[in-house]
């Protein structure tokens with residue numbers, strides 16, 4: 001692993017004020033330590049067990065972001081330390097995060113994963129489902145989670161115009177939700193979109209967090 005791309009990404013992010021989530025899934029702790037030593041503090045993982053193992057081994061001021069699909073029965077393992085869950089895609093999952101966070105006296109920051117791609121994927125809420133969730137009494141009663149924004153993944157395609165449109169739709173939905181449900185909530189401010197192949201398009205469309213793996217750590 002070479003930190004040249006890390007320095008490059010930092011320069012590219014600066015004008016946008018966006019943050020880098022270094023996606024370290026499948027990569028060894030040594031690689032993470034190297035990027036940590038270069039100054040990176042936010043790392044993204046998509047598997048609970050792997051994130052727990054790395055969290056135990058690596059510096060305690062790392063902020064661990066869960067970016068992959070999260071099963072309800074695994075929330076308890078990450079609840080003590082996870083900094084943000086990007087992949088909330090059901091009320092059942094959100095309720096479990098709230099419950100486990102309460103056990104640890106924490107408030108866990110979450111993003112709603114919104115389905116924006118034109119391809120079949122199993123995960124994510126559509127706009128109506130997200131609005132519905134946010135309108136329930138059950139959501140209003142949750143004290144140990146905070147919805148800080150939205151996450152989305154574009155279609156896996158070379159068509160940059162299509163990717164741009166998909167990211168733009170996430171930004172538009174974010175803007176509408178901000179007004180409809182989070183008007184005076186300063187913490188509702190994150191749009192997590194863009195990976196190694198499309199982060200430049202995401203930044204142009206308003207990403208506040210990009211999730212970059214292979215460009216930093218090499219192919220998996």
Ligand SMILES: *Cc1c(COP(=O)(O)O)cnc(C)c1O
Nearest residue numbers: 023046067195196211212213214
């Ligand atoms: C793996 C992954 C990424 C990073 O992908 P790269 O192409 O390696 O940059 C971003 N987001 C999610 C949800 C992922 O699973």
